[in-house]
Amino acid sequence: MTDQKIKVGVLFGGRSGEHEISLLSARSILSVMDPEKFDVIQIGITHDGSWLVGEDLLNQFSSEEKLNSLTTAMIFPDPERSGLYVIHPSEEGEIIKQLSRLDVVFPILHGTYGEDGTIQGLLELAEIAYVGAGVLGSSVGMDKGVFRDVMRANEIPQVETIIVTRNEVEQSMGDVIERAEALAPYPLFTKPANLGSSVGITKCVNRSDLMEGLLDAARYDRRLLVEKGINAREIEVSVLGNDDPIASVPGEVIPAADFYSYEAKYIDDRSELLIPAPVPFEVTQQVRNLAVRAYRAVDCAGMARVDFLLDKDSGELFLNEMNTIPGFTKISMYPKLWEASGLSYEELVTRLLELAIERRSERDRTEWRYQR
Ligand SMILES: Nc1ncnc2c1ncn2[C@@H]1O[C@H](COP(=O)(O)OP(=O)(O)O)[C@@H](O)[C@H]1O
Numbered sequence: 478m479t480d481q482k483i484k485v486g487v488l489f490g491g492r493s494g495e496h497e498i499s500l501l502s503a504r505s506i507l508s509v510m511d512p513e514k515f516d517v518i519q520i521g522i523t524h525d526g527s528w529l530v531g532e533d534l535l536n537q538f539s540s541e542e543k544l545n546s547l548t549t550a551m552i553f554p555d556p557e558r559s560g561l562y563v564i565h566p567s568e569e570g571e572i573i574k575q576l577s578r579l580d581v582v583f584p585i586l587h588g589t590y591g592e593d594g595t596i597q598g599l600l601e602l603a604e605i606a607y608v609g610a611g612v613l614g615s616s617v618g619m620d621k622g623v624f625r626d627v628m629r630a631n632e633i634p635q636v637e638t639i640i641v642t643r644n645e646v647e648q649s650m651g652d653v654i655e656r657a658e659a660l661a662p663y664p665l666f667t668k669p670a671n672l673g674s675s676v677g678i679t680k681c682v683n684r685s686d687l688m689e690g691l692l693d694a695a696r697y698d699r700r701l702l703v704e705k706g707i708n709a710r711e712i713e714v715s716v717l718g719n720d721d722p723i724a725s726v727p728g729e730v731i732p733a734a735d736f737y738s739y740e741a742k743y744i745d746d747r748s749e750l751l752i753p754a755p756v757p758f759e760v761t762q763q764v765r766n767l768a769v770r771a772y773r774a775v776d777c778a779g780m781a782r783v784d785f786l787l788d789k790d791s792g793e794l795f796l797n798e799m800n801t802i803p804g805f806t807k808i809s810m811y812p813k814l815w816e817a818s819g820l821s822y823e824e825l826v827t828r829l830l831e832l833a834i835e836r837r838s839e840r841d842r843t844e845w846r847y848q849r
């Protein structure tokens with residue numbers, strides 16, 4: 478019976494620069510969802526932030542053609558009106574109807590308004606189970622500045638960083654340069670605090686690069702980071718779970734450029750993934766332990782891909798960042814590392830949905846009202 482199947486809303490697209498990557502991830506996820514177990518509803522968010530449902534939605538989102546005969550959809554922040562609603566125009570004004578209940582949502586949205594706690598906040602208010610980290614884990618994972626501070630407080634090794642604001646860059650560039658150059662010799666990296674896919678990141682080898690890098694990063698955020706540049710190997714590991722997270726075998730990225738830039742990630746197909754990462758056993762153990770500690774430190778749930786920089790010169794290992802909604806196509810690092818650890822892509826998707834439902838039940842045990 479249809480009604481006994483789990484109703485899953487797969488949320489894709491979104492307002493961030495990673496909209497297209499989200500569509501690719503969603504396509505892979507949808508292709509493995511067992512129709513015997515799951516009743517799937519596709520929900521697409523346009524670049525402008527409109528929520529839509531309709532026939533053949535993912536294909537419509539993926540083609541260059543104009544979207545047509547789609548219906549506006551919404552989730553109320555009201556648990557009494559839980560589920561997915563649609564809005565139809567009519568002569569008397571708009572008519573709102575419930576389209577379906579939602580047992581769990583898989584927000585496969587990368588970056589701003591997807592991976593940063595905002596959509597998670599809506600789903601919390603609606604009391605709908607969802608895949609991945611909650612509001613706190615998502616937002617701390619997204620903000621590279623706060624993330625470094627939380628990691629340092631937990632004694633998880635971080636590269637040296639300073640945080641500056643856009644105003645400081647615009648009004649006192651000289652002071653910012655002085656602080657940045659006191660951090661470490663060139664190369665330095667400049668980056669916006671809240672973004673992904675290497676957008677706005679520059680490797681600066683001299684002062685003029687640094688000025689350009691700061692101005693470029695300032696296009697994308699109010700807060701920017703300047704970091705000591707590490708001559709690094711890039712090691713990544715997948716973490717899965719709620720209260721008892723586990724780590725996969727680590728992998729290594731060999732970028733097809735001077736660093737793992739936007740071009741090296743998505744355009745130049747010569748970047749390589751090595752699974753497992755050819756590193757000594759102790760490094761593997763250290764990577765897995767640090768990743769799980771970091772995951773717990775930000776109260777992550779569901780999944781995260783945790784990325785490291787391994788200094789080629791000193792052998793030091795730094796935890797660089799945590800991605801709470803990592804790339805999720807069948808050839809992406811996150812699922813590939815699980816496959817190499819014995820969990821297939823399809824099993825992984827099912828496990829994430831189960832973890833989402835378990836986490837919701839755990840939340841439901843909390844008493845919200847004070848009762849004497
Ligand atoms: N401090 C650093 N030292 C050396 N390389 C860095 C440093 N910071 C970033 N990079 C390079 O830039 C890439 C993207 O930076 P990252 O902090 O991971 O941001 P994003 O969230 O955009 O992936 C990294 O994969 C790495 O290649």
Ligand SMILES: [Mg+2]
Nearest residue numbers: 674675784798
């Ligand atoms: Mg990265």
